[in-house]
Amino acid sequence: MIGSVSMGLGEALFEVVNLHDKGRVLNGDQAEYKIPRALDMPAVEPVIVESDEPNGPFGAKEVGEGAIMPAIPAILNAACDAIGVRIFELPLKPERVYRAIKQH
Numbered sequence: 001m002i003g004s005v006s007m008g009l010g011e012a013l014f015e016v017v018n019l020h021d022k023g024r025v026l027n028g029d030q031a032e033y034k035i036p037r038a039l040d041m042p043a044v045e046p047v048i049v050e051s052d053e054p055n056g057p058f059g060a061k062e063v064g065e066g067a068i069m070p071a072i073p074a075i076l077n078a079a080c081d082a083i084g085v086r087i088f089e090l091p092l093k094p095e096r097v098y099r100a101i102k103q104h
Contacts, residue, residue, distance in 0.1 A: 001046040001067050008071025010036045013091050 014034040018026040027033045053061035072090070080086045085100045 001048075001063060002041075002044045004065055004067035005044050005071050006036050006041055007065075008068040009041065009075065010034075011068070011090060012072045012075040013093075014040075016091050 014036060016027075017033075020026055048063070051061075052059040076087060076092060079092055079097065083097060083101055085097075085104045087096055087100050089096060
């Protein structure tokens with residue numbers, strides 16, 4: 001679950017695919033494609049809620065990637081609460097925040 005939060009954080013704040021005008025990926029390696037590091041992660045305390053899933057084998061359900069999707073809007077909502085402007089484009093880079101504030 002913590003890994004999923006890290007993936008959501010990365011998608012919200014860091015990850016962008018830069019493309020050449022002909023469609024070739026320009027940042028296709030880990031040197032240029034930025035992802036969160038351990039020091040970028042906030043403290044996360046997973047809370048597991050046990051429930052029966054009738055569609056899974058023996059009541060099992062996924063526990064991994066479900067945390068990716070809510071992490072992204074949570075980060076964007078926190079930014080909106082902080083600056084008073086909603087931003088709809090990812091990643092949430094300082095330049096985007098600055099332009100949104102100036103346009104507001």
